[in-house]
Amino acid sequence: MSKEMLDILRHIDLNLTQEIREEDVASYCHYSISYFSKLFKRMVGVSFRDYICSxxxxxxxxxxxxxxxxxxxxxxxxxxxxxxxxxxxxxKKKTGISPGVFRQINAP
Structure with a gap:
């Protein structure tokens, strides 16, 4: 994986509480959105949106x-x-249960 992509992933990790738009990251890298989307999916294995959500x-x-x-x-x-x-x-869509149920099931 390129240093640039590692920097992008680090940026995502550090800014999960903020709005992270694919357009902004693509622009920062001087890529079109469509090129960045394809590049991200090829290098990371999932779409930008799915990665952020995960x-x-x-x-x-x-x-x-x-x-x-x-x-x-x-x-x-x-x-x-x-x-x-x-x-x-x-x-719930990603885990199969609501946040409250997740907390109840996994509480120590």
Missing amino acids: KRITLAKRLLLEEPNAKIAFVAYQCGYHDVSYFSRIF
């Missing part, structure tokens, strides 16, 4: 377990989601 859901799982008293809305916001119902829908 990283955010992984972060959400960690926060749900590490901060058992935090509200779901707080976790959603910390993972870059500004709409709690959208976060819950995406979380």
